[in-house]
Amino acid sequence: MDFSLVNWLAVIVAALSAFVVGGIWYSSVLFGNAWMIDSNLTQEQIKQGNKAKAFGFTALFSLIMAANLAMFLADAKTDTSWGATAGFLAGIWTFAAIAIHSLFELKCWRYIFINGGYSLISLTLMGAILGAWR
Template sequence: MNPSLINWAAVVVAALSSFIVGGIWYSPALFANAWMADNKLNTDKLKASSKLRSFGMTAIFSLIMAANLAAFLADDKTDLTWGTTAGFLAGIWTFSAIAIMSLFELKSWRLIFINGGYSLVSLTLMGAIIGWWR
């Protein structure tokens, strides 16, 4: 790892991409209804939650994830293919962690695949952005 090879603009864009993926993934067009049902949530509960807390902490954790991935990819050989592959592999890792915790929380397989799938897609895109934008 060579920290001087980290493109911080790419890190920020990669972190922002997770918001775009999340907005689509957890929208009513895709998985919002199933996600809410399996979490025993409704729109009233979601509206009453702190948006600043949820989105603020999401932004911080997305930046941490993107920076961590960029650190692993800080190598002269990194390109779009390797960035995408590394992001996918990181997504498999986080999918597995989500699955382990969710199984002990007695969550449904549907919810595991919704949340784990988001992580897999989001990190794959982050890796592609970081790998491409060198």
């Protein structure tokens, strides 16, 4: 792996894209209400949560995910198409992991598809960003 082929600014932008996707995905316009029901959470409980901790760790883990994906894509032949494909394939891994954990937690399939779908979409976008921004 050639670390000089990793665009670290693209890694940061790719990590930030997970926030944008998450903000839309988990909004009340899309899946936020269904996710709250399936998570057995209320608006009051969410408001009481530690937002600094949640967003801080989300930023850290999104950065780790984007950097990890960038390492796999650190090849001169990588382009937008391959980046998106690799991100999608990584999303399948995470979708499967989410499904396994959720099934043992007795979560419903809607919950699995909401969380797994977010992972699939956000990693595909991360890969596309990393592949395009060489």
